[in-house]
Amino acid sequence: MSPWVLNGLRRGVITTSYPAHQEAAKGVSPGLPASLVPVTEEAGRVLEALCPTGAISLERGEARVDYRRCIHCFRCCRGTDLPLDWKPGYEWATLTTGGLSAAAWPKAFHKSMHILVVDAGDCGACLNEVKQLSNPYYNIHRLGFFITPTPRKADILLVVGPVTDHMRLPLQAAYDAMPTPKLVMAVGACALSGGVFGPSFVARGGVKDVIPVDVEVPGFPPPPLAILHGLLVATGRKPPAPWQAGTAVAGSTRPSSALAG
Numbered sequence: 470m471s472p473w474v475l476n477g478l479r480r481g482v483i484t485t486s487y488p489a490h491q492e493a494a495k496g497v498s499p500g501l502p503a504s505l506v507p508v509t510e511e512a513g514r515v516l517e518a519l520c521p522t523g524a525i526s527l528e529r530g531e532a533r534v535d536y537r538r539c540i541h542c543f544r545c546c547r548g549t550d551l552p553l554d555w556k557p558g559y560e561w562a563t564l565t566t567g568g569l570s571a572a573a574w575p576k577a578f579h580k581s582m583h584i585l586v587v588d589a590g591d592c593g594a595c596l597n598e599v600k601q602l603s604n605p606y607y608n609i610h611r612l613g614f615f616i617t618p619t620p621r622k623a624d625i626l627l628v629v630g631p632v633t634d635h636m637r638l639p640l641q642a643a644y645d646a647m648p649t650p651k652l653v654m655a656v657g658a659c660a661l662s663g664g665v666f667g668p669s670f671v672a673r674g675g676v677k678d679v680i681p682v683d684v685e686v687p688g689f690p691p692p693p694l695a696i697l698h699g700l701l702v703a704t705g706r707k708p709p710a711p712w713q714a715g716t717a718v719a720g721s722t723r724p725s726s727a728l729a730g
């Protein structure tokens with residue numbers, strides 16, 4: 470028997486205490502860049518040019534970060550004299566404007582939700598994070614979330630990947646086959662905006678171009694706790710993150726006089 474298994478048997482399985490308590494273990498999340506305000510025109514343009522996906526834009530003296538496009542490349546953090554602050558945490562999921570809310574289901578069902586996962590051209594990163602949700606550390610079953618292989622029994626459609634052209638019809642078919650009420654959760658920058666893949670010759674701009682999206686989870690890939698937060702937002706058990714889908718996010722104030730415009 471391997472020492473790892475032996476150790477597990479001796480000590481028991483240690484499952485995260487989230488959502489009852491915030492998870493403080495190191496390395497559970499890479500965090501997110503924060504918008505920078507105030508910033509000079511010159512410094513803002515440098516940051517804009519650094520970002521490979523156009524996630525940073527200069528607006529009214531603020532270098533704003535669009536989480537739907539951010540791919541966690543860290544260039545705005547490590548590749549510049551004027552780095553953006555990096556925000557810890559993982560509660561990033563939000564409801565889209567007009568998206569379904571938890572009220573779509575009677576409360577009695579909120580702790581028995583079945584999730585169909587569709588890989589719509591994902592590189593493997595987001596899918597791997599989704600898989601971690603079922604391991605003993607995250608153990609989503611304890612919270613009443615279950616993965617199902619069939620759309621007929623699914624309440625939540627969890628989509629990863631930019632939706633490549635070949636996956637448009639299968640994704641639509643899976644959505645159509647689900648009973649109502651149903652809710653769509655787009656997970657990861659590619660699912661939210663196309664990320665590094667779209668729009669291109671293989672994909673357009675993410676899940677919303679094919680089916681309506683209700684919950685968005687940014688990240689590249691989002692860590693398991695961010696995805697779990699999305700599931701809790703979907704079922705009304707946690708509030709959504711305070712940023713609006715498709716727009717920039719709350720920033721941090723940097724005191725350096727070098728930033729003032």
Ligand code: SF4
Pocket residue numbers: 502519520521522523524525534538539540541542543544545546
């Ligand atoms: S970490 Fe995000 S915001 Fe910063 S440069 Fe990379 S993609 Fe752009």
